[in-house]
Amino acid sequence: MTRQKKQFEIWSVITILFLFFFCIFLIFPLFGILKQSVVDVEAGGLSLKHFQRFFSQRYYSQTIFNSVKVTIAITVCTLLIGVPFAYFYSFYRLRGAKFLFVISILCVMSAPFIGAYSWILLLGRSGIITQFLKHVFGLQIGSIYGFDGILLVQSLKLFPLVFIYMNGAFKNIDRSLLEASANLGCVGVKRFFKVILNLSMPTLLAASLIVFMRAFADFGTPLLIGEGYRTFPVEIYNQYLGEVGTDYNFAAAISVLAIIMTAIVFLIQKWATSHYQFSINALNPMEKKDPKGIRGILVYLYCYLLVIIAFVPQLYVIYLSFRNSDQAIFKEGYSLASYRAALDKLLVRSINNTLLLGIGTLAIIIVFSVLIAYLVVRRKSFLNNAIDTLSMIPYIMPGSVIGIALVIAFSRPPLVLTGTMAIMIASFTIRRMPYSIRSANATLMQIPMSIEEAAISLGASKLKTFAKITVPMMSSGIISGAILSWVSIVTELSSSIILYNNRTITLTMSAYMAISRGNYGLACAFATVLTALTTISLLAYLYISKSEDIKL
Amino acid sequence: MREKITIKHAKKVYGSAVIIPDLNLEIDEGEFFTLLGPSGCGKTTLLRMIAGFNTIEGGEFFFNDKLINTINPAKRNIGMVFQNYAIFPHLSVRKNVEFGLRNKHVDKQTIRAKAEEYLKLMQIEKLADRMPAQLSGGQQQRVALARALCIEPHVLLMDEPLSNLDAKLRVEMRAVIKDIQHRVGITTVYVTHDQEEAMAISDRIAVMKDGVIQHVGTPQNIYQRPANIFVSTFIGRSNIFEGTMRIDGNMPKVKIHDYEYEAPQVKEDWRSTEKVRVSVRPEELVMHPGGGEGLSAVIDDRVFLGLNTHYFMHLSDDMPVEVIEESSFDNRFKIGDSVSLTVNTKRINIFTHDTALNIVEGVENDVPVEV
Numbered sequence: 001m002t003r004q005k006k007q008f009e010i011w012s013v014i015t016i017l018f019l020f021f022f023c024i025f026l027i028f029p030l031f032g033i034l035k036q037s038v039v040d041v042e043a044g045g046l047s048l049k050h051f052q053r054f055f056s057q058r059y060y061s062q063t064i065f066n067s068v069k070v071t072i073a074i075t076v077c078t079l080l081i082g083v084p085f086a087y088f089y090s091f092y093r094l095r096g097a098k099f100l101f102v103i104s105i106l107c108v109m110s111a112p113f114i115g116a117y118s119w120i121l122l123l124g125r126s127g128i129i130t131q132f133l134k135h136v137f138g139l140q141i142g143s144i145y146g147f148d149g150i151l152l153v154q155s156l157k158l159f160p161l162v163f164i165y166m167n168g169a170f171k172n173i174d175r176s177l178l179e180a181s182a183n184l185g186c187v188g189v190k191r192f193f194k195v196i197l198n199l200s201m202p203t204l205l206a207a208s209l210i211v212f213m214r215a216f217a218d219f220g221t222p223l224l225i226g227e228g229y230r231t232f233p234v235e236i237y238n239q240y241l242g243e244v245g246t247d248y249n250f251a252a253a254i255s256v257l258a259i260i261m262t263a264i265v266f267l268i269q270k271w272a273t274s275h276y277q278f279s280i281n282a283l284n285p286m287e288k289k290d291p292k293g294i295r296g297i298l299v300y301l302y303c304y305l306l307v308i309i310a311f312v313p314q315l316y317v318i319y320l321s322f323r324n325s326d327q328a329i330f331k332e333g334y335s336l337a338s339y340r341a342a343l344d345k346l347l348v349r350s351i352n353n354t355l356l357l358g359i360g361t362l363a364i365i366i367v368f369s370v371l372i373a374y375l376v377v378r379r380k381s382f383l384n385n386a387i388d389t390l391s392m393i394p395y396i397m398p399g400s401v402i403g404i405a406l407v408i409a410f411s412r413p414p415l416v417l418t419g420t421m422a423i424m425i426a427s428f429t430i431r432r433m434p435y436s437i438r439s440a441n442a443t444l445m446q447i448p449m450s451i452e453e454a455a456i457s458l459g460a461s462k463l464k465t466f467a468k469i470t471v472p473m474m475s476s477g478i479i480s481g482a483i484l485s486w487v488s489i490v491t492e493l494s495s496s497i498i499l500y501n502n503r504t505i506t507l508t509m510s511a512y513m514a515i516s517r518g519n520y521g522l523a524c525a526f527a528t529v530l531t532a533l534t535t536i537s538l539l540a541y542l543y544i545s546k547s548e549d550i551k552l
Numbered sequence: 553m554r555e556k557i558t559i560k561h562a563k564k565v566y567g568s569a570v571i572i573p574d575l576n577l578e579i580d581e582g583e584f585f586t587l588l589g590p591s592g593c594g595k596t597t598l599l600r601m602i603a604g605f606n607t608i609e610g611g612e613f614f615f616n617d618k619l620i621n622t623i624n625p626a627k628r629n630i631g632m633v634f635q636n637y638a639i640f641p642h643l644s645v646r647k648n649v650e651f652g653l654r655n656k657h658v659d660k661q662t663i664r665a666k667a668e669e670y671l672k673l674m675q676i677e678k679l680a681d682r683m684p685a686q687l688s689g690g691q692q693q694r695v696a697l698a699r700a701l702c703i704e705p706h707v708l709l710m711d712e713p714l715s716n717l718d719a720k721l722r723v724e725m726r727a728v729i730k731d732i733q734h735r736v737g738i739t740t741v742y743v744t745h746d747q748e749e750a751m752a753i754s755d756r757i758a759v760m761k762d763g764v765i766q767h768v769g770t771p772q773n774i775y776q777r778p779a780n781i782f783v784s785t786f787i788g789r790s791n792i793f794e795g796t797m798r799i800d801g802n803m804p805k806v807k808i809h810d811y812e813y814e815a816p817q818v819k820e821d822w823r824s825t826e827k828v829r830v831s832v833r834p835e836e837l838v839m840h841p842g843g844g845e846g847l848s849a850v851i852d853d854r855v856f857l858g859l860n861t862h863y864f865m866h867l868s869d870d871m872p873v874e875v876i877e878e879s880s881f882d883n884r885f886k887i888g889d890s891v892s893l894t895v896n897t898k899r900i901n902i903f904t905h906d907t908a909l910n911i912v913e914g915v916e917n918d919v920p921v922e923v
Contacts, residue, residue, distance in 0.1 A: 453605050454638035456626045458652030458703060472642045 010463065014371055015383050022390045024415075025426050029405035030393070036252035036408055050253035060235065064257065067216060067232040070150050074215040075208050077155035082162025083204070085306055087192070088299045089163065090170035093288040095300075100307050102538065104160040107310045109484075109534045111491040111508045113220030114527045116153045117515055118313030119144060120225060121320070149225035154215050156310040161214070162207045169203035170196070175284040201276045209269040216262060217398030219494040220512065232258050233400050233494060240404055240498065248408065255401040262396040314531055321528040325521030338525035342510075345522060346502075350510040351529065357421065357506060358489045361428040365436050365485055366478060368429070370471060373440035378452075378470075388437075395434035399494030402427055407498060419501045427495045432485045443477030444470070476545070483541040487534050507533070554581035555615045555706040555739050557602065563610030564597050564763070571597050572763035575611070576919060579741060584733050586742045588750040589760035590786070595743045596711055598760075602741060603709050604628050615706050626655075631700030631738070633710040637692045639684040645695050646671070646680040652703035670698040673732065690721045697729065701736060708733070708740040714749060726753050747787050751775065756918070759783050768918035777901065777915040781908040784831040784901055791837070791873050793830045797902070799823055806830060806902060809867065811847045813897050817912040827905035834862070834876040836899050842890030849873055851889050865891070 040047040054060045089100065107115075122129050123144045133139040144152060173196060181187070181195045197204070219233040226234065232254065239251035291299045321338050324331040339347075372391060375384040394402060406427055410417035417423040451473065455465040493508050500509050511526035557579040564572040572594045579585045587595035600606040602613060604625030613620050620628055640648050646667055653663045671677040674694040684692060693713060700708060713729070714722045730753050733740050744750050750757050751771040758768045759782075767779035778784035781792060793808045797818070804818045808830055842848060849865040852872075856879060863875040863885065875893065885891060902912050 448636055448638065450634040450636055450638040451640060453603075453625075454632060454634060454699075455640070455651065456605075457603060457628075457630050457632040457709075458699065459626050459629070459655035460651070461626055461655075464655070469640055473640075 011375065011379055015375055015381075015387065018368075018372060018375070018387050019383065019390075022387065025406075025430060026390060026393060029402075029409035030397075032408040033252045033255050033401070033405045036249050037256045038253075039249055041249060050250050051257070053250065054253060054257065060254075063230050063232050063235045063254075064261065066147075066229055068261070070147055070154075070222075070229070070231065071212055071216045073147075073151050074154045074158065075212045077151060078159040078162045078211045079204070079208060081155065081306060082159035082207070083166055083197075085159065085303060086163045086166035086170060087196075088291075088303055090167050091286060091289060092291045092296075092299055094291065094303060096304075100303055102542065103307045103311050104163055105538055106314070106531075106535060107157055107307075108160040108164075109487040109491065109538065110157065110314055111220070111511065111527065111530055112157075112218055112493050113224050113512060113515065114317055114531070115157050115313045116149070116221040116224040117523065117527075118317045119149065119153055121520075122313065122316060145225055145227040146229040150222050150229065150231075153221050153225060154218065156313075157221075158211050158214060159306075159310070161211055165203050165207035165210075166200060169200035171285060173199055173286060175286055178286075198276075202273050205269055205273045205276070209266065212265055212269075213262060213395070216265075217258075217400070217494060219398075219400055219497070224515070232261075233398055236398075236400050236404065237497070240400075248404075251404055252408065255398075255404055258398050258401055259396055262398065266396050317524050318528045318531065320521070321524035323521065323524075325524075328518045328520050330521065338521040341519075341522050342525040342529070345514070346505055346510060347526070347529070350505055350507045350526070351533075353421075353504055354490055354507045354533070357424055357428065357504075358486055360421070361425050361432070361489050362482060362486055364425065364429050365432050366482060368433070369436040369440035369481075370474060370478060372437050373444045373474070374466065374470065376437075377441055377444045378449075388441075391433050391437045393434075394430045399427075399431055399492070400498060402430055403495035403498030406495075418499070419504065421504055423499055424496060424504055424506075427499055428489045428492060431492070431495065432488065436481055436485055439481035440474065440478060443474050443481075446477075447473050479541075480545060483537065486537055490533060490537070491530065554737060556581045557707060557739060557741070558614040559598075559602075559611065560614075561611035562598065562601060562608065562613065564594065564601060564606065565609045570763070572601075575763065575765060577758065577765065577768070578918075579739060581739055582737045584730065584740045584742065584753060584755045586744060586750045586754040586757045587760060588744060588747060588757050588787075591745055593760040594763035595745075595760050597763075599709055599711055599741060599743050602707070603630055603632055629703065629706045631703060631705035631708040633693075633696045633700050633708070633713045635712040635715055637696040637713075637716075639687075639692050639695055639699075641684050643684075644680070645676065645682050645684065645687070648684070648695055649680075649699045649702050652699065656703070666702055667698075670702045673701070673735075674698040674728075689717050690725060693717065693725055694728070697732065701732070701738070705738065708738045710740065710742045712744055713742075714744070715746070722749070729753065751787075758919070759786060761786075765919045769916050773914075773916045776899070777910065777912065778831070779910055779915055779917045781829060781831060781903050784903075784910075788833060789874060790831040790833055793832065793871075794905075795828050795830045795902075797823075797825055797828050806900075809847055809869075811845070811894075813895060815897060815900065815902060815912070817898060817900075817914070818902055819911055819913055822904070822911035825904055825911060828911070829903045829905055829908065831901045831903065832895055833899075834874045835860075836896045837873070837875045837893045838896065839863070839875055839877060839885060840892045840894065842892055844892040846892035846894040847873075849891055849893055851885055851887050851891060854885070854887055 037050055038046045038048060040049060085104075088094065089097065094100065121127055123141065124130065130141060133141060143149075177195065177199070178191065181191050186194055217233055219237060222229065222231040222234050223237070236251050236254045236258065239247050239254060290296070320330060322334045322336070324333045324335050324337055372387055376388040397405075406423055407418055410423055417426070447470070452465050452469060455469045456462065460468065490506075491508055492506075493512060496506060496509055497512065500506065505513075507526055507530045511523050511530060514520070514523035514526055557577075559575060559577040562572055562575040564570070575598065587598060589595045597606060601608050604620070604623065608621050615628075640651065643651065649667045649671060650663050653666055658666075668677065671680055674697055676691060676694045676698065679687065679691060679695075684695070687695065696713070710729070714725055717725060726749055742750075742753065754771055756768060757771055757774055759766045759774065761782055767774055767783045774783060775787055778787060784790045785792065795806050795808045797804055797806050797815070799805070804815045804823050805812050806815045806828060840846060847867055849867050851863055851865045853864040855862040855864070859879060860876050861879045863877065865873050865875065867873060873893070900912075901910055903910055
């Protein structure tokens with residue numbers, strides 16, 4: 001009997017290194033937050049009193065209800081506006097399709113609070129449109145603060161996620177399936193619901209989940225526009241750094257509840273998706289129709305109005321950045337005064353930090369996701385499956401929870417990282433990990449095993465095969481995933497607001513600081529620089545890749 | 553370099569499923585050897601064990617006298633052609649072909665010259681600087697073959713290399729592969745489920761079923777004297793009749809229904825067998841107008857295929873029978889006609905009823921068959 005010996009090789013070392021990394025930067029902080037949530041500081045020992053306090057006081061428990069209610073409303077809204085948009089985009093030959101695509105991506109890639117802030121300037125109490133309507137027509141529009149405001153801002157920001165996902169699904173529908181359904185007498189709206197939407201159901205559910213997770217964890221929007229409508233992430237932040245005194249333990253308890261909530265939603269989504277187990281692969285992709293007649297006009301009107309309304313806030317911010325201003329008031333005349341002020345207020349440092357953090361994190365994420373995908377897909381083992389599962393945990397952790405967990409874990413010896421770039425990079429890496437690894441896994445799964453076997457049979461070592469064959473073949477998939485990682489790192493707010501300090505301040509943080517100090521002109525200048533950065537990144541990516549393939 | 557492949561007591565297990573229980577095989581140097589069988593029979597598994605991509609749970613694999621069980625696949629010096637070609641999509645045709653030599657510390661001039669030689673051999677030297685996406689299926693196949701041969705491997709392994717091509721190209725590439733193999737003279741193991749392809753291309757064929765080799769022999773012998781009923785039905789088409797055998801004087805006589813004929817080809821040792829199965833290929837049945845000697849049947853359908861015409865009919869007990877006859881101008885038989893069928897007795901194969909083994913003279917099986 002001969003058996004091929006399993007050699008102890010470089011990949012086993014990498015597995016161990018990753019497990020070590022996950023233990024330090026994920027398990028340990030997560031455990032820390034769990035521990036903090038059940039520690040009784042005054043009396044010593046363990047207790048559930050923080051949870052008791054949360055549920056017994058309506059002031060706190062209301063936040064769960066609020067968060068869930070507004071998040072569900074946002075998810076439904078994004079589907080209602082995003083699905084028709086994706087349908088028109090993928091089934092009609094629209095003029096300016098590229099424009100629609102780029103603008104809607106820019107909407108979803110904007111920093112979390114810019115939309116909220118800009119809508120306040122437009123529709124808020126003293127907003128330009130509000131004032132205009134009041135003075136010219138005597139009209140009163142309803143308040144955009146609270147529930148309605150969060151819903152408006154988030155739906156217009158997040159619908160492009162639904163669009164990107166559904167566009168991918170619609171492209172995958174085989175033309176012959178639609179022809180078959182027409183042949184069997186099912187056309188029009190009926191066909192859309194019975195065939196097209198049903199075929200895209202797994203993707204629709206995936207899109208709903210990602211919208212839900214983003215909206216649920218969003219921190220900037222409810223903070224600015226929520227006013228009395230108090231949500232989970234804001235409450236965590238308030239408890240952690242609030243003006244009314246800090247309570248780490250209570251913040252930790254709320255964090256634990258937030259993780260449980262998102263975990264439940266995640267499991268429900270998985271359960272729902274399991275009912276739609278099929279794979280389609282378009283041999284004959286859809287042929288786009290020319291939009292004609294009254295229907296064509298409506299299609300155009302819908303698409304362009306939607307995208308323009310969603311993008312107006314960013315344009316308005318850019319416009320305001322060139323206006324003269326004094327603190328919260330914009331004055332007549334245009335100048336670069338806001339940019340000069342920004343230069344005095346760490347603009348250069350913010351840009352440098354943003355680029356440094358972005359590039360550093362991106363490099364780590366790319367290396368990690370390629371290596372982990374290889375371990376998970378090509379070298380299945382118990383430990384590598386464990387890495388795969390661990391890498392999914394941050395998916396259900398809102399950004400502010402990750403921030404707090406890292407602070408709790410690394411503010412004491414043996415490892416003190418608070419206030420350093422390292423902790424920011426760790427947090428961004430952890431936050432992006434579930435997305436980048438999943439996208440790398442999917443890319444690698446599409447590469448047939450026989451390509452690597454061919455290289456080995458031609459005498460290449462395993463390491464050489466990985467470097468010369470596997471990695472280059474994965475690169476296109478990795479790059480399309482990296483662009484979104486890049487932009488979300490650059491616009492990250494919810495964990496950096498907890499982790500940043502004056503030395504590690506980023507563009508997003510500078511913009512947010514300016515808003516919170518009521519220095520609106522300055523905020524607009526920072527926000528404009530940020531928008532310029534994301535726009536340039538996106539256009540550069542589209543130019544290099546020459547495709548619309550963006551993975552999330 | 554020519555290598556002989558010897559496999560002794562090979563065993564393959566996935567979890568609790570035994571894919572190959574105990575397999576012995578010898579493949580001669582320079583031979584074009586084909587593993588043929590239905591999907592799931594273990595043929596690709598065996599090929600991948602030779603290549604080193606599957607673990608070996610038992611047994612010994614030799615190239616000449618060298619045990620290769622524990623040799624890393626990268627060091628076995630094997631040329632492999634995959635079902636999907638596995639052309640590296642990010643490398644040009646030339647880089648694909650040079651890839652193997654670049655792993656071998658050969659100087660650049662030699663690499664270039666060798667690659668050029670095999671590009672020419674496969675008649676793709678004009679495509680050398682194209683990227684794989686710009687190639688047709690047949691061209692990719694040629695690149696895959698050039699790449700595999702360029703390292704001058706000990707053996708060439710091919711895993712269903714033609715199954716992704718259309719029918720016409722398949723026949724063309726089959727001739728190319730056979731021609732190249734003869735010119736290079738390399739020991740080749742070829743996997744396919746297409747019996748016609750196997751017959752056309754191979755020196756010898758091993759017919760596999762459930763991880764067990766049923767018959768190893770030349771295409772002609774496997775077709776004309778299949779070792780058992782499985783081989784007789786898998787290779788070509790066969791009508792299988794239940795029958796009885798008796799000895800009349802010195803002559804064995806086989807009876808199907810009420811039609812009895814002499815079977816002198818039955819081996820001496822097996823003449824006492826009583827219950828037999830008779831395998832008759834459609835072209836070995838001869839049709840006569842109804843009422844004469846032979847099996848009586850009624851024609852259900854007739855399919856004209858140019859050179860031949862296929863007749864589908866049923867016997868008095870409803871058993872379906874297929875007959876092939878060279879097409880004639882006068883259409884002797886029509887749908888609904890009653891006919892009598894006689895057999896071309898010498899070519900018929902006779903099997904025992906219980907073990908399904910062939911008991912006529914002339915079976916040449918290079919693997920021992922357990923009874």
